[in-house]
Amino acid sequence: MRVPVEWLRELAHVESHVRGKDVSETLVRLGLEDEGVHGGGVGGPLVVGRVLTLDPEPQKNGRTINWCTVDVGQANGTGEPQGIVCGAHNFGVGDLVVVVLPGGTLPTPDGSFQVTARRTYGHVSAGMICSERELGLGDDHAGIIVLERRLADEPGVLAALVPGEDAIALLGLDREVVEVTVTPDRGYCFSMRGIAREYALATGAPFDDPADIPVAAPNDGGYAVRLADEAPIRGRAGCDRFVARVVRGVDASSPSPSWMRRRLTDVGMRPISLAVDVTNYVMMLLGQPLHAYDLDTLSGEIVVRRARAGERLTTLDDVERHLDREDLLITDGGDVVLGLAGVMGGASSEVSPTTSNVLVEAAHFDPVTVARTSRRHRLVSEASKRFERGVDPAVADRAAQLACDLLVRYGGGTVDEGVTVVGEVGTRDAIAFDVGLPTAYVGLEYPRAEVVATLRAVGCEVVDRDGEVVDVRPPTWRPDLVDGPDLVEEVARVRGYGEIPSVLPRAVGGRGLTHGQRVRRLVAQTLAQHGLVEVLSYPFVGDELFDRLGYAVDDPRRHTVRLANPLQDEAPLMRTSVLDTLLDILRRNVARGARDLALYEIGLVTVGRPDQPPVPIPGVEGRPADDVLASILDGVPVQPRHLALAAAGDAVPTGPWGDARRVEASDAVAWAVELGRALGLELLVRNHSRAPFHPGRCAVITLADGRVVGHAGELHPKVVGALGLPARTVAAELDVDVLVEATGTPVQARPLSTYPVAHTDLAVVVDDGVPAADVAAALGGGAGPQLESLTLFDLYRGDQVGEGRKSLAYRLTFRAEDRTLTTDEVSALRDSAMRAAAEAVGAVQRA
Amino acid sequence: MSGPNTSYDPVEVAALDPQAVDDAVSAALAAASSAGTLDELRAARSAHQGDRSALALANREIGALPPSAKAEAGKRVGQARGRVAAAFAARHAELEAERDERILTEEAVDLTVVPPRRVGARHPISLVTERVEDIFVGLGWEIAEGPELESEWLNFDALNLGPDHPARQMQDTFFVEPADSSGLVLRTHTSPVQVRTMLDREPPIYVLCPGKVFRTDELDATHTPVFHQFEGLVVDEGITMAHLKGILDVFVARLFGAGTATRLRPSYFPFTEPSAEIDCQCWICSGTDASCRTCRGTGWIEVGGSGMVNRRVLTASGIDPDRYTGFAFGLGIERSLMLRHGVADMHDIVEGDVRFSTQFGMEI
């Protein structure tokens, strides 16, 4: 909403020293958002000048400049002609122009700059002849302002101009416009009436309600109007009040008065014709959208009804609209569609320069109906903006009256005696309000007298009831005031939020982070300490990704949740693994020149289900019934928290310290296992085969009880190819929630034995296909509880063990709790381990 | 070996001659000092201190002297041997020190050649989130979380955003297919976590709800469709706007620096009444620089929204609004990160470039 300060002065007694900036600060303090102050950036001397001489001088750069002398009267202190260089060519000797003299200031995007006399093109140019754009009046930069053209419709003003007189007021450059954003609850501030009321509320200045005008009483002689809404939305009629007035014999081609055109321009509207300008002006003043019809195009009564299937309307913006049965229409006789109620009129009944009889409509439409129609047709108009936020239903007849009065005053003609008013202004229930509530809610003392006075200043009727409770009936223009806290806000904002004290509430004392939150931090921290970099990605993927990842047709990870309005049509699904989107981040980093990379992301994935039920939406009336609430909570898809990591390139690069070592599948497994250790968990690793991993280089990571934590390994070469990843990219995806569940019970400490350890080495030969983990598990089982550690220190394949076989050499470390183990005991334990391995995996002791 | 002393001829025991002893000592001292290495010293030592050295021979001769001469000769030889031993020991210590020093010199390494141990990093969004969490945990609050794909009822209706509220329309919210009946959206704020908390437990409630949220904005220098925010919720007896102001003042001072305060401005949010915008004092210029880029010269930076929890929201969450009042506020993590660390372009935060995370390390 653009608020011309000059207009506001008239309505809210803004004192003359108050500038736009002050008005803006005052309005913001009350709850409107500041969008800046326009105008007012020009400082004098800015004067009227008459061009005396004009000599074109071609320049080497191809341009021609004009060396002019301009009569600026006594404004330059000497009365001598002022020499000025000017690059524009749209004026001539004798024209009246606008001259800024040295010392004057012009607005710039960042503030203003001061004009000085300067040497240019071989002359001293003492000032500038101004264009519209230089003065912030418009975008026309091409030509300078010639006053004979600009003031053509004000010959009296033009004739009286004298060179040297001040041009700031003449051009309206002293007029500032404050722009504010209106929050959705303050629809009344979409009018000068509402803004002025707010301003007066803040300053305590008197407020003259511009709606306080004499209005002709309704009678039966007016134009016939019938409200016929047979399908109210949520029980609310689409139109509850309709005022129609008729003015006959208007000269629609009469110009609007310049003050009205200026105000419309200031608020950002284009002056068009008298009838349109009057309706716009009244809307800006009172907040009531009006519509003017050419009465001679109407034939029957006006019927307000919902649209019928298949109906169409060409709106004023020349778009043919297919109407929806929820759209509320203004019709002629019920059949001819005149417009979308409260949004936009149709072309057929538009007023034109030949119109002489005008019907003025001032109606009150339901916010929901208008909002839905506006969104449905993607059609936002000045009218729809206001109706959506709520228009004062009591102002309709006054707005119609004012419009008729203005039409008659500036276009002639007479107002019909018939006055149509259909529908009543509903009375509102009073709010029983405890005058102590503001103090209790805000934590600042508001005396009873102040509370009552503020509510009255806002426009409420306040009636004493009993004791601390008063009856408060909010004004018709404040549909947002419905309960106690709404009124508290009025009291608090009028006193000022700045007075609210700062008091730290004392929490009862929490339990700190939960176990899950601590685990998640530890996981993130551990990976970073292992050299991985945390990144974030958007969780959206496309349909074809799962094919590229090599998922089987029935892979459950293909069960996705699909967005109806995705950011990109190619990525409408929620990821089912974090790797889905992390791999793209890896690719992007490679594309940006990174070579050796190790990344991770912790985030949610969405488990879609084929039988996803619709989730109920029970409204806001109260806490839903238990079963409804349960189906809401259960209907939300499961979203486990996953960790994905991906790495490529070298783990260690070549350098003075030795040769490079590439990242390999076992690194991904090691990161997972180390993560387990950081959490005090011994994770088990088994060879496995699963997309998107290399079938021979994939491990499943489980808890001791077999629950799957995740998978790690090298990506399948086809996946690497399909996704454009570096060769041999390794990755892992783990379920953090499983890790959280598996931990959290206090670890029970074992007593430490201080008896000496005994080491023994054992090399076993097994078939190549036997996983080392199985051999280790068998050896560990056979060695018994005195085995303290088992370390693989050599792996050999070759002639000495035969084809298809491998040798694994382990160091076994034993320690007893209660004594020093003898050499014989250690040998016996080693033999027992060997026997167990022989039995379990066919291991043979290597000679 | 020892026989009658009568046959003793002192001339025959020239080794004990004082001059001879002095000569032997001089020779030994010269040899010790001229030894350039520990090996040379060892050889010299064996020549001058060994069994066959002159002084060893002299020592052996003492036994043959008459008792009257023994004492003097013994003293002379003993002193001589002592001097020689001390000289060799001193020289040995010298040479050993020289050798040790030489070895240390030889072992010197250019430690400016640093092996490129891979350095990891946290994402600064995570670090700021954790820092914010820690501030509130320090105040005795708890951290609450919830799903990102959320029911429409919890995201909107329970927060007094009715079916016709503009925020609920397609242009802001990601809806789950089928949009008109799934009842699911990507949460547009973390407020549904507040509702879940209130449904779940009785006041007093002091929780912070950080998390990822979604709006259908295009990615540009200051917007991202997927971003992070944290919302605070307090529901207790006697909670006022002054408490809201108190928490916000303490919070911004801890995140942005002591002396930073907040300002509340009236505003509108469906889930709070009264509602307030939160402005934070500019900690770059404290309002003293008209050309400050952070606050655009106003001295204040808009950081979020807040207010007293709307009675209807309390009711929908099963809390008695006549007994309890509460406040809620919401601020953005990305915005906090950009303001606190001078991040100029949102792209850097969301694109996953490792260079962005690594410049922050693991503490922010």
Ligand SMILES: [Zn+2]
């Ligand atoms: Zn600043």
